[in-house]
Amino acid sequence: MDAFARCAAAADAATRDADCAFWREHRSARSAEALAESLELELQHLQARAFELGLSVEELLELEDAGSCG
Numbered sequence: 001m002d003a004f005a006r007c008a009a010a011a012d013a014a015t016r017d018a019d020c021a022f023w024r025e026h027r028s029a030r031s032a033e034a035l036a037e038s039l040e041l042e043l044q045h046l047q048a049r050a051f052e053l054g055l056s057v058e059e060l061l062e063l064e065d066a067g068s069c070g
Helices: 003-053 057-066
Strands: none
Touching: 003 057
């Protein structure tokens, strides 16, 4: 393999590595966004439930941890 072919092969490999890294980061970012959305929905649910019971979210969580709230 001549120098040009080696250089082209190295550039192709570097491009593939960069593409893989980009898509890994992209998937990680999408996963983080989905987790944040899920946590936000859970918080909204807890806030609504706590409001219905006349409690703070912290009080509701303490009751749930103690098994006093179904």
